[in-house]
Amino acid sequence: xxxxxxxxxxxxxxxxxxxxxxxxxxxxxxxxxxxxxxxxxxxxxxxxxxxxxxxxxxxxxxxxxxxxxxxxxxxxxxxxxxxxxxxxxxxxxxxxxxxxxxxxxxxxxxxxxxxxxxxxxxxxxxxxxxxxxxxxxxxxxxxxxxxxxxxxxxxxxxxxxxxxxxxxxxxxxxxxxxxxxxxxxxxxxxxxxxxxxxxxxxxxxxxxxxxxxxxxxxxxxxxxxxxxxxxxxxxxxxxxxxxxxxxxxxxxxxxxxxxxxxxxxxxxxxxxxxxxxxxxxx
Amino acid sequence: xxxxxxxxxxxxxxxxxxxxxxxxxxxxxxxxxxxxxxxxxxxxxxxxxxxxxxxxxxxxxxxxxxxxxxxxxxxxxxxxxxxxxxxxxxxxxxxxxxxxxxxxxxxxxxxxxxxxxxxxxxxxxxxxxxxxxxxxxxxxxxxxxxxxxxxxxxxxxxxxxxxxxxxxxxxxxxxxxxxxxxxxxxxxxxxxxxxxxxxxxxxxxxxxxxxxxxxxxxxxxxxxxxxxxxxxxxxxxxxxxxxxxxxxxxxxxxxxxxxxxxxxxxxxxxxxxxxxxxxxxxxxxxxxxxxx
Numbered sequence: 001x002x003x004x005x006x007x008x009x010x011x012x013x014x015x016x017x018x019x020x021x022x023x024x025x026x027x028x029x030x031x032x033x034x035x036x037x038x039x040x041x042x043x044x045x046x047x048x049x050x051x052x053x054x055x056x057x058x059x060x061x062x063x064x065x066x067x068x069x070x071x072x073x074x075x076x077x078x079x080x081x082x083x084x085x086x087x088x089x090x091x092x093x094x095x096x097x098x099x100x101x102x103x104x105x106x107x108x109x110x111x112x113x114x115x116x117x118x119x120x121x122x123x124x125x126x127x128x129x130x131x132x133x134x135x136x137x138x139x140x141x142x143x144x145x146x147x148x149x150x151x152x153x154x155x156x157x158x159x160x161x162x163x164x165x166x167x168x169x170x171x172x173x174x175x176x177x178x179x180x181x182x183x184x185x186x187x188x189x190x191x192x193x194x195x196x197x198x199x200x201x202x203x204x205x206x207x208x209x210x211x212x213x214x215x216x217x218x219x220x221x222x223x224x225x226x227x228x229x230x231x232x233x234x235x236x237x238x239x240x241x242x243x244x245x246x247x248x249x250x251x252x253x254x255x256x257x258x259x260x261x262x263x264x265x266x267x268x269x270x271x272x273x274x275x276x277x278x279x280x281x282x
Numbered sequence: 283x284x285x286x287x288x289x290x291x292x293x294x295x296x297x298x299x300x301x302x303x304x305x306x307x308x309x310x311x312x313x314x315x316x317x318x319x320x321x322x323x324x325x326x327x328x329x330x331x332x333x334x335x336x337x338x339x340x341x342x343x344x345x346x347x348x349x350x351x352x353x354x355x356x357x358x359x360x361x362x363x364x365x366x367x368x369x370x371x372x373x374x375x376x377x378x379x380x381x382x383x384x385x386x387x388x389x390x391x392x393x394x395x396x397x398x399x400x401x402x403x404x405x406x407x408x409x410x411x412x413x414x415x416x417x418x419x420x421x422x423x424x425x426x427x428x429x430x431x432x433x434x435x436x437x438x439x440x441x442x443x444x445x446x447x448x449x450x451x452x453x454x455x456x457x458x459x460x461x462x463x464x465x466x467x468x469x470x471x472x473x474x475x476x477x478x479x480x481x482x483x484x485x486x487x488x489x490x491x492x493x494x495x496x497x498x499x500x501x502x503x504x505x506x507x508x509x510x511x512x513x514x515x516x517x518x519x520x521x522x523x524x525x526x527x528x529x530x531x532x533x534x535x536x537x538x539x540x541x542x543x544x545x546x547x548x549x550x551x552x553x554x555x556x557x558x559x560x561x562x563x564x565x566x567x568x569x570x571x572x573x574x
Contacts, residue, residue: 011482012383019384022376023393026454030396032418033408045416055418099310108303117311121318123563127511127532128555129321131539131548132328136321155313185302216403216514217536232403232514239407239518246411253404260399268392 030257032056037065037254041247065251073226074252077234082259083146084230085212088153092208093201095154100163101189105175122157127217134221144225153212159204166200167193202270206263213260231256322556329550341550351551353526354534357441358510361530365445365509369452370501376453377460378490391461394454402451402514409447410434410519437527440520444528447515452508456501463497464490507559531555 032055036044039058047054069075102108103115133152142148175188183191194201216232223229229237235256238249330338337343345351380391397405412419413433420430433443471489480488491498513532516522522529522537535555539548 007476008383013385015379015382015384018376018379019387019390022379023390026394026397026450029405029408029412029450030400032412033404036411055421095309095313098306102303102306106299106303106306108300114307114311117319118314121314123560124318124322124556125507125511125559126318127513128552128559129318129325131535132325132552133317133321135545136324151313152317155310155317157314157318160310185299189306210399214401216401216517217532221540232401235401235407236403236514236518239410249407253408257400257404260401261396264396264399265392268395 033250033253033257037247037250038062039247041065041245044246044250065245065247066255068245069248069251069255073229074231074234074248074255076227077229077231078255078259080149080228081213081231081256084149084153085209087146087150088212089205089208091150092154092156092159093205096156096159096204096208097163097194097197097201098189100160100167101193103160104164104167105172105188105193106185118157118160121155122161126152126211130217130221134218137222142222144223144228146228148222149219149228149230150212152218153208153215156204156208156211159207162204162207163197163200166197170196199270202267206267206270209263210260322552325549325552325556328545329547329553331546333546341546345547345550345554348547350526350529351534351547354522354529354531357527357529358531361441361445361512362506362509364442365448365452366502366506368445369449369456369505369509370498372449372453373456373501374460374494374498376457377464378486380457381461381464391458395458396454397451398455398458400451403518405447405451406515406518409443409450409515413443413519434519435524437525440524440528444512444515444519444530447519448509448512452505456505459497459501460494463494467493503562503565506562510555510559510562 035056035058038061040060040062041064043059047059099118103111103118130152137143137148142151170193174192178188178192179185214232215230216236219230219233220236223233231252235249235252238244238252329341331341332338333340376394380387380394384390411417414420415430415432415435419433423429423431432439434440467489471493472485475485475489511532512530513536516528516530516533517536520528522533531551532555535548535551538544538551
């Protein structure tokens with residue numbers, strides 16, 4: 001840190017001319033959505049055109065949009081999204097961790113082919129096969145169920161890769177010593193590998209969480225029932241409605257974006273670390 | 283090893299390892315096989331279903347002679363050619379900028395990353411209002427003394443509007459990979475180059491770019507694949523219109539399956555999409571040496 005030369009400091013300060021506008025452009029649509037959610041519904045369009053200070057700062061601040069929205073059906077969509085994301089993260093992280101442990105630590109016949117199947121399924125993006133898969137799920141009577149919504153989120157090839165990569169860096173001598181002391185393989189997994197990999201487990205959980213909270217096409221196909229709608233689908237419904245209440249629409253947008261934003265801010269370090277190690281460091 | 287007494291505990295230890303491996307792997311294998319491989323196979327089977335005495339490739343022949351499908355391939359290609367270089371160039375530019383000694387650098391990086399967390403449907407409806415003829419974007423454009431832009435209404439600007447929505451999220455996301463990659467380049471290389479009198483542009487060309495080869499290749503391919511799969515913004519903002527100008531392939535397959543109810547060509551479209559994606563990813567494995 002103390003080796004910063006004058007030239008470096010100067011070029012760093014010049015970089016602010018790029019960094020600040022880029023940051024403003026990234027945040028502006030969100031700030032505008034928030035300010036629109038906080039004003040009375042009939043004022044949402046009042047200051048859009050021509051622009052004035054009130055385009056970004058509401059003249060009167062009110063929480064009416066949030067109150068009305070949550071008093072209606074939208075709160076079910078939020079609750080459904082939370083349930084689906086929570087179940088997916090718990091099941092998905094566990095399933096990925098056990099699979100990654102077996103692939104990274106255990107020696108068994110057929111490891112190559114098993115890994116091959118995982119690679120292949122990892123290469124096929126979920127969105128590409130969502131439509132044929134939805135036909136199968138409907139045939140199995142899994143439409144409008146939490147199982148139907150959760151299942152695609154738990155088989156994450158990316159989460160398995162992340163954890164396998166991390167497990168392979170743990171010295172095998174630890175497991176060997178514990179085995180000689182009589183610990184079972186499950187014990188090695190639970191008492192040695194899991195406690196050592198907390199950051200990677202958070203990373204894998206985030207991969208699953210972001211996937212599920214973003215998910216739109218799949219719930220649109222598999223859970224059209226109003227009682228089973230998730231937040232992104234409920235939000236999209238606003239866009240299709242005639243005479244939609246824009247104040248409430250923005251309030252819904254802020255709520256649906258607020259949960260992942262909070263999670264991202266809390267886990268930012270793990271999030272960026274897990275992103276960074278997911279594809280670039282093999 | 284060959285004597286009987288030492289063999290049996292070895293064997294039982296090995297068997298316990300195999301059983302544990304099987305129990306630990308089975309759920310993931312079943313999930314991935316059922317959720318990824320099975321639907322791919324079922325799409326192939328559906329698209330090759332024989333109808334009467336027609337040849338097996340009949341559905342594909344029908345698909346590839348359909349002008350709406352050919353238009354959607356053209357739109358998808360055009361979209362890829364615009365959106366991928368744009369996002370990667372911006373992401374690289376920001377990554378290089380934010381790897382400098384910028385005051386409060388963490389704050390700027392976090393703010394640029396924020397849109398990543400926003401669900402695509404949310405960004406789509408927020409931009410839908412922003413793009414309105416009398417919306418805030420035209421407000422800014424008019425304030426600058428320029429004529430209004432018919433963002434989503436005109437076939438000549440609608441696809442570019444989708445590019446903007448996707449890039450608002452994409453640039454920060456891909457930037458994160460590149461920032462991590464730049465951090466891995468040894469500082470001493472830059473110091474040595476600086477002593478040799480190399481300017482920032484030469485350092486970028488001769489140190490940053492070669493050092494970023496792997497993350498850059500990854501971003502290139504992953505970005506390309508994800509942009510083949512864009513669906514929510516199209517479905518919410520334009521439904522493929524006006525005049526098919528934003529009819530990306532995911533929207534096209536969705537419409538075939540759920541609007542027209544033509545499952546055969548929808549499946550064939552899925553097969554084409556998977557083939558494109560696999561081709562792009564295989565290219566990555568070919569171009570990246572030293573992988574498993």
